[in-house]
Amino acid sequence: MSSKEQKETIAAILAALRSIDGDMDRLDEAAAARLDISRSDFRCLDILSRGTAMTPGQLAAETGLTTGAVTALLDRLEKSGYVRRERDRIDRRKILVRPSKRATAEVWPMFRGVSQDATRILSQFSEGELATILRFLTINQEAIRKRLPEIAEKGASKRRRARR
Secondary structure, eight states: OOOHHHHEEEEEEEHHHHHHHHHHHHHHHHHHHHHOOOOHHHHHHHHHHTOOBBBBBHHHHTOOOOOHHHHHHHHHHHHTEEEEEEEEESSTTOOOEEEOOOHHHGGGGHHHHHHHHHHHHTSSSSSHHHHHEEEEEEEEHHHHHHHHHHHHHHHHHHHHHOOO
16 A cells, blocks of 8 residues: 555544444433433443443443532432442442443444444454454543543633633
């Protein structure tokens, strides 16, 4: 592949990533609306769907929300029946948050088709290609997470200046 072809391919991949990101955002927005919850609440459910119970502090770190905002968010989700809080069995002072049975029954089935489509598409690739895709996604996620504080700080600085 020539240098020009490589640049064109990279540009096409970057454009496809942005397009997929927009599509995923619209999909998540539609799912949140269908459940009659906010986009932030749905994002929290998505994070909890990864299978590991989390503390409210861990959710705050993962979402970028304040602990106060996460408390309010969890109050709403618990009232709606989508999450449950429980004490940690080892450290009774610690509260863990888990998706409820209702979340499992109502939320995740909405994405079954998307997951099945992705599985079908990925099964068309060789093991080596899959390893390359996974490597790219992992490295790209690390790069995004590394840039996130810089972008968030610039936004916070701008808001502070606007308040003056």
